[in-house]
Amino acid sequence: MAGGGDLKVLGVWTSPFVIRVRIVLNLKGLAYEYAEEDLGNKSALLLGSNPVNKSVPVLLHGGRPINESRIIIQYIDEVWAGSGPAVLPRDPYERAVARFWAAYVDDKVGSAWTGMLFRCKNEEERAEAVARADEALRTLEGALEECSGGKPFFGGDGIGLVDVVLGGYLGWFAAIDRIIGRRLIDPARTPLLAAWEQRFRAADAVRGVVPDDVDKVLAFLQTLLAIGSMK
Ligand SMILES: N[C@@H](CCC(=O)N[C@@H](CS)C(=O)NCC(=O)O)C(=O)O
Structure with missing residues (x-):
């Protein structure tokens, strides 16, 4: 595996933003170290690497931090253009x-995701966020x-940028399905x-x-709600 031991991801296992980055590293066949963060007690490395947003994911490449998941994905795709499939189209x-x-x-x-889980004060507000998710998913269809x-x-034939960005939310969608008693997708x-969704979940880079x-x-949602994360 490429990566040369100089890649490290600071993440949280449920984060849609972290998941998308990890899938891209897998697609590219890059080895990396993964460090799980506690959002209630962020590490000095996270605070020092992403002092502006203090959020995960952070990718450290040779010790240098790259922040913001979609920027990280593009960085990986550009630096390792020759490894694995192109995640962003070349055209x-x-x-x-x-x-x-x-x-x-x-x-x-x-x-809608934060609205359904973190920002709703009551079921009416959750229902409004669910309606917004439904509308967005219809557009994405x-x-x-x-x-x-x-x-x-x-x-196209392979997983690309939009797949990993949407696919990162799937674990939470299944949890929301349980809460609302029906499937979002x-x-x-x-x-x-x-x-x-079936094809995406079955892919080697995703499993x-x-x-x-x-x-x-x-x-885990309860621990995030307790620390007031994602508000
Ligand atoms: N726009 C950012 C969003 C990252 C984000 O919101 N991460 C959350 C975890 S899902 C986080 O670290 N929040 C910090 C906190 O809750 O204190 C990205 O794409 O990387």
């Missing part, structure tokens, strides 16, 4: 389209059809996304990274 137009949808996911799905051109992933409502133990994720 500038297609790259712009992929970046647009990745930003859409974080803007709409990401804000159309984006998948358009971007994939009938191939398995947003990235519902095969009846968004059949393409439901089939995509073991996207959490699949809903009870464990829900228990």
Whole structure:
């Protein structure tokens, strides 16, 4: 495996932003050290490496920190352009389209995610956030059809930027399904996304990274709520 022992990820195992970075490192076949952070008691290394946002993930490459998950992914794709598949399309137009949808996911799905789990004061507010997630996922159903051109992933034949950005949320979606008593990615409502989820979860680079133990994720939610994280 490439990586040369000089890559380290500071993360939290449930974080959609960390998960996407770890999947990209796996796709590229890069070895890395992983350090689990406690968001209630952040390490000096995290605070020193990301003093502006104090958030995970941080990628340390030869000791130098890179912050913000989508920037980290692009960095990995550029530095290791020759290893593994390209995560961002090489064609500038297609790259712009992929970046647009990745930003859409974080803007709409990401804000609905925090709304459904962390920022809702009551069930009415949770329901409003669920409705926003539903709307974003319906839009992404159309984006998948358009971007994939009938191939398995947003990235075409292989997993790409939009796949990892959306796929990072899947562990939490399963936990939210349990809370709301129905599926967010519902095969009846968004059949393409439901089939995509199966393929994505089954990929070698993804297995073991996207959490699949809903009870464990829900228990972790309680610790995040207790420390007031993601507010
Ligand atoms: N825009 C950032 C978001 C990162 C983020 O929000 N990470 C959360 C964990 S999921 C975090 O570290 N929050 C800091 C805190 O809760 O104190 C990225 O894409 O890397």
